[in-house]
Amino acid sequence: MSPPPRRPRARQQRGQSHVGERFEAEIGPVAHGGHCVARLPQGDGDRVVFVRHALPGERVVVEITEGTEGDRFWRGDAVEVLAPSPDRVVAPCPYAGPGQCGGCDFQHASLPAQRALKAQVVREQLRRLAGLEVEVVVEAVPGDTAGLGWRTRQRYVPLPGGRRGMRKHRSHDVVPVERCLLEAPDGPSFEVRGTWFDVAASGFWQVHPGAPEALVGAVLDALDPQPGESALDLYAGVGLFSRFLLDAVGPGGRVCAVEGDGSAVRLARRNCRGLDATAGDVGAVLATTYDAPFDLVVLDPPRVGAKRKVVEQVVDRRPRAVAYVACDPAALARDVAIFAEHGYRLTDLRAFDLFPMTSHTECVALLEPADVCARPR
Template sequence: MRRHTRTRKPRGASVVGRRFEVEVGPVAHGGHFVARADDRVIFVRHALPGEKVLVELTEGTEGDKFWRGDAIEILTASPDRVAAPCRYAGPGLCGGCDFQHVALDAQRDLKAAVVAEQLRRVAKLDVDVTVEAVPGDVDGLRWRTRQRYVELRGGGRGMRKHRSHDVLPVDECLLEAPTGPSYEVRGRGFEVADGGFWQVHPGAPETLVEAVLEALEPQPGESAIDLYAGVGLFSRFLADAVGPGGRVAAVEGDPEASRLSERNVPGVLARAGDVAAVLAGGLPPEWDTADLVVLDPPRVGAKRAVVEEIVRRRPRAIAYVACDPAALARDVAIFGEHGYRLRTLRAFDLFPMTHHVECVALLETGGAELRRGDSG
């Protein structure tokens, strides 16, 4: 989730350090807010819509179309502004949290606005989005069951600043959970490699499994393909639902995770490799059709090659688990080209205090698209 500054050719003199008084506009994807000054868009962190703030530019040159900056002084505060619980959150400090200055309910409203805006702009869908709280954190804190620090020379530890390699020494991160992850979900234990992927919010595995099963409604005897399957979280419960008369295939890029999925999901057909390539020729012929698909790609999304391999199999339902609203909207639009419509959408606050949000979208063929006012 950490982003570093990209090196690019300057387009004129640097504007870093310049200051402007601005009125802050809407939230944008990425944890910042839109403002304007000197005929430029400024993406501002540590602000809120409707506030008047003093912005200090942190990135940009005179020829850029947009600049980046931090709100270093709040001239008129939003009613949704709160004191950040962490002393390392703020301009020039730790880059891990975008929204510690925002009341928790308002954080979720901001995330809902971003998901809705991406679907409207990219997929041309007008969807009413609600971001649901998930049990397992403490008022938005103490939920990261896995946490990485930068080890400092001479001892101590630190966190990186926003879009930077610079390290800020810290005593603790308030997002860090008091215990590590539990690999048991619904009474089923999972083997996970050291450092292997597992949802970091303690409520995430149960919540996502429930949302996927509710969306797909798997029936005994059906066939299901779990893509980007990890160690088989969704495969395990799909296998239970389709029963001995059904079948489940799990496709995963990491060979170790794929191997573990075979141990975690008895009877699964596990394949390791690039997902698009496996779908194109790495599964037995009987898997050229499937009733159900679970799609849980990394932040970049599935992209066209994977989407088109899925729709070639004409599943009756697809559950798309997405951690990036922009990638989700792009892929929903591609599915739409092939007749698959967004039926339901649920969004979950699995990353409180940050701009990140998780969605579970159901796509099916025929009928009308999900529209504003429809329940997800």
């Protein structure tokens, strides 16, 4: 799912501010959140600085954008590149760069390099939070043009005189823009595999034109639903996955869906004939409803992940397979670790570049009972 713009938290001053100061630095590895790690010698140790607009291996001049003497880490922008990476390119958008629009993290990197960086972040989160070593390849998805023109729903900040703008990174400040290069020439299409979906004007739908097809295909490939099976679709939205699960399990099977947005549930029932759908908090609904065993589960939670309460309700249904659709690799890794506590292991993972030029990645993970051998792929 496309993340909402992040608002900076009010920060308590912890000593002398270093905002505006500049340092030369060697850039280290990429980190979760669209920046790379640099270390500045400070007294008896190093100060960690999360640097935007840089690439691993570069030597740059960093200007501190957030940081006081008492902070554990600082934030900064690479305002001058002294030794560029071979992966560095000229950003296609004139509003991308230090002090400009905060919407894109990686316009200064080639598309192959962007995907390699995203894969590294997913691997690192799974290693650090779930204790897993997983090979990750971020796959391109049809529907954009060299990483541009894919955002089918775009929001601008209105400005006086009919102008419009975009917000700076971690700021309420607005940069006037003529046009965002990520914006698609056409609005979203709600047709997937020949099926039309009713979606509310302000309702959720994947913003990349190729996303629904890519995710439906990955989920169905992972679960391999069979006629007569039962499936539980959690955080089901307007029924994108439920619709095709119903086709796969046939009249002898059953698909149940839970979604927090009541209007989305009403649309899901319209989109998916025969769907048993309930509106409400997923954890609360599962605590009292749909408590019989299910063969299959689809989890497509918001950015914060499913969390322990929902994961434990899922494993209580003893599904043979769980397809977890994740827009945040850290939340995915934390939930994968909880699944492991209950005897489920990660047996397959695919990652998709549904948000080119940004640091965001969409993953589809397959979890199966640990005593079941991973199916050959």
